[in-house]
Amino acid sequence: MARVEIRNLNKTFDGVHAVKDVNLEINDKEFVVLVGPSGCGKTTTLRMVAGLESISSGEVLIGDKVVNELPPMDRDIAMVFQNYALYPHMNVYDNMAFGLKMRRFGRAEIDARVKAAAEILGIQAQLQRKPRQLSGGQRQRVALGRAIVRHPKVFLFDEPLSNLDAKLRVQMRVEIKKIHARLGTTAIYVTHDQVEAMTLGDRVVVMRDGVVQQVGEPLELYNAPANRFVAGFIGSPAMNFATVTIAADADGLLWANNEGIHIKLPAEVAGRLRKHVGESVTLGIRPEDLRAAASSDAADLAVDVIVEVVEKLGSEILLDVKVGPSTMVAAVEPTVRAKVHDQLRLALNPDRLYFFDGASQAAI
Amino acid sequence: MIEGAKWRRWVFFYIPLSAFVFTLLFPFYWMMVTAVRPDAELYRPWSAPNYAPFWTAHPTLDHITYLLQETLFSTWMLNTLFISIAATLISLFCGLLAGYALSRLKFRFAGMLGTAIFITYLVPQTLLFIPLADVVRNFHLGDTPWALILTYPTFLIPFCTWLLMGYFKAIPRELEECARIDGAARWQAMLYIIFPIAVPGILSAGIFAFTLSWNEFIYALVFLSSPAQKTVPVGVTSELIRGDVFYWGSLMAGALLGSIPVAFVYSFFVEHYVAGLTGAVKG
Numbered sequence: 148m149a150r151v152e153i154r155n156l157n158k159t160f161d162g163v164h165a166v167k168d169v170n171l172e173i174n175d176k177e178f179v180v181l182v183g184p185s186g187c188g189k190t191t192t193l194r195m196v197a198g199l200e201s202i203s204s205g206e207v208l209i210g211d212k213v214v215n216e217l218p219p220m221d222r223d224i225a226m227v228f229q230n231y232a233l234y235p236h237m238n239v240y241d242n243m244a245f246g247l248k249m250r251r252f253g254r255a256e257i258d259a260r261v262k263a264a265a266e267i268l269g270i271q272a273q274l275q276r277k278p279r280q281l282s283g284g285q286r287q288r289v290a291l292g293r294a295i296v297r298h299p300k301v302f303l304f305d306e307p308l309s310n311l312d313a314k315l316r317v318q319m320r321v322e323i324k325k326i327h328a329r330l331g332t333t334a335i336y337v338t339h340d341q342v343e344a345m346t347l348g349d350r351v352v353v354m355r356d357g358v359v360q361q362v363g364e365p366l367e368l369y370n371a372p373a374n375r376f377v378a379g380f381i382g383s384p385a386m387n388f389a390t391v392t393i394a395a396d397a398d399g400l401l402w403a404n405n406e407g408i409h410i411k412l413p414a415e416v417a418g419r420l421r422k423h424v425g426e427s428v429t430l431g432i433r434p435e436d437l438r439a440a441a442s443s444d445a446a447d448l449a450v451d452v453i454v455e456v457v458e459k460l461g462s463e464i465l466l467d468v469k470v471g472p473s474t475m476v477a478a479v480e481p482t483v484r485a486k487v488h489d490q491l492r493l494a495l496n497p498d499r500l501y502f503f504d505g506a507s508q509a510a511i
Numbered sequence: 512m513i514e515g516a517k518w519r520r521w522v523f524f525y526i527p528l529s530a531f532v533f534t535l536l537f538p539f540y541w542m543m544v545t546a547v548r549p550d551a552e553l554y555r556p557w558s559a560p561n562y563a564p565f566w567t568a569h570p571t572l573d574h575i576t577y578l579l580q581e582t583l584f585s586t587w588m589l590n591t592l593f594i595s596i597a598a599t600l601i602s603l604f605c606g607l608l609a610g611y612a613l614s615r616l617k618f619r620f621a622g623m624l625g626t627a628i629f630i631t632y633l634v635p636q637t638l639l640f641i642p643l644a645d646v647v648r649n650f651h652l653g654d655t656p657w658a659l660i661l662t663y664p665t666f667l668i669p670f671c672t673w674l675l676m677g678y679f680k681a682i683p684r685e686l687e688e689c690a691r692i693d694g695a696a697r698w699q700a701m702l703y704i705i706f707p708i709a710v711p712g713i714l715s716a717g718i719f720a721f722t723l724s725w726n727e728f729i730y731a732l733v734f735l736s737s738p739a740q741k742t743v744p745v746g747v748t749s750e751l752i753r754g755d756v757f758y759w760g761s762l763m764a765g766a767l768l769g770s771i772p773v774a775f776v777y778s779f780f781v782e783h784y785v786a787g788l789t790g791a792v793k794g
Contacts, residue, residue, distance in 0.1 A: 198691075224692060245695075
């Protein structure tokens with residue numbers, strides 16, 4: 148058990164600045180997820196914590212001790228790799244026991260720990276098998292088991308579920324969450340899948356181009372994204388964006404306008420946007436905050452759209468619609484009857500409008 | 512397999528394959544027949560009425576007996592065996608470490624060093640034996656097995672290094688990284704994880720190194736002079752060709768017996784070295 152601290156961490160490969168000034172404090176027993184598109188530096192950051200990649204500048208602390216110069220074996224961490232990295236020439240038992248043997252544990256202790264881990268993961272029956280005789284899910288369990296038996300200070304996960312099929316991925320996700328709840332070991336988890344990040348993380352770190360965009364609890368990222376990138380990355384289907392111009396009318400009310408949108412901003416939002424009058428900003432609205440308008444809805448908080456694609460998911464219907472020059476996705480009630488080419492009026496949830504600065508893309 | 516009509520299978524598969532197999536095996540057959548053919552038949556002129564070059568009616572073990580009793584053939588076999596095994600072990604050891612370092616460690620000039628090692632392999636032995644002869648003489652190694660045990664690695668180490676380098680590169684890096692996180696130092700990860708997985712590659716490097724040393728001719732011819740020190744290829748050709756007289760029967764018997772160990776080694780490890788050459792690592 149330990150806290151992990153990352154201070155001003157940088158990594159440069161052959162002139163490419165892959166990780167830029169990352170600062171992060173991970174508390175004891177916390178489950179932190181690093182998420183971002185491929186090439187955003189999340190895996191490199193994790194590998195620097197593991198000691199597999201040298202640190203260009205900055206510090207990594209595990210349990211209040213600077214580990215920059217410590218080889219991986221002395222950092223007391225365990226890592227689960229995307230391709231499982233099971234030792235193909237050893238059976239499952241020996242795979243899990245390898246780390247303990249290297250650390251000179253007694254035979255009885257090794258046996259007890261391996262059996263205990265196998266029981267947690269439900270792989271007692273496979274202990275004598277070789278990795279190639281196992282299914283993908285079983286291999287992933289063995290890889291987890293190999294991490295668990297060591298009782299390390301920190302678990303590191305590098306996209307551990309990416310090689311599994313969709314159904315198994317959901318199942319293993321729940322399992323990882325359960326194991327973490329049971330063992331309480333500090334964990335850093337890297338993924339490109341925002342659903343994994345949201346469901347697993349106590350806190351989520353969104354990265355892009357080597358820079359941390361936002362750190363926060365999953366709902367915080369969803370409800371209050373720091374910038375347009377986070378807003379677009381978190382949530383599925385992704386948030387809709389449209390470029391609008393802020394205009395003030397004779398009564399001092401603010402309007403957001405473009406070719407397809409003409410909406411009156413609620414007073415609370417207008418306060419924040421007052422100094423952007425006349426500027427072009429980005430309006431963001433999540434698909435779930437759009438609904439088919441009833442006759443009682445105000446026309447100045449709705450958009451007229453043309454339906455282009457209808458996706459019936461059962462619990463909801465996704466409508467790909469054209470709003471003026473741009474397209475949007477709306478998640479509407481399954482009772483809405485809409486066909487392709489239909490004209491439709493969608494009402495916006497006034498409390499959930501997001502605005503991002505036109506230049507910096509930071510949330511306003 | 513060739514699809515379609517039967518004649519296509521014959522024309523494109525069975526006939527070419529048979530021709531190929533025949534071409535490869537005929538010299539061996541010739542060697543075997545000559546080894547057991549009595550001298551009277553061997554030196555019979557081709558115009559003789561009972562000339563039959565492809566078989567013999569009176570097989571004899573005379574040539575083999577002569578080879579084993581009247582020449583130093585068994586000494587040559589032992590010399591060759593000792594030299595080949597020693598040179599192979601030295602080369603494998605160096606090749607393993609060099610191949611691992613070049614494929615896994617990041618250090619300055621790693622790429623250049625790999626190329627340099629490869630270039631040394633390209634220098635033909637027929638040129639290299641001249642300077643090496645000087646080296647062998649300076650160290651007073653001439654006419655001892657060490658002259659060969661220490662010079663064979665000049666072409667075996669580059670060979671083993673390159674073969675193993677390719678093999679190590681095919682092993683996922685994560686396996687080693689995982690071992691190092693699990694508590695293994697780099698050398699332990701190499702010894703307990705990488706080498707066991709690379710066994711097919713190591714075996715094929717070893718088999719090829721052994722075969723190359725076993726069949727080597729030029730260095731053995733130049734660096735060894737007394738009959739008791741010679742290896743099989745040199746011993747057989749220098750002791751059984753006297754002037755312009757070829758003792759064909761004993762020569763072929765020597766070639767036959769001399770190829771048995773190599774054939775044995777190959778057949779024993781056949782599955783491993785096929786896997787080693789095709790580079791199949793299953794994770």
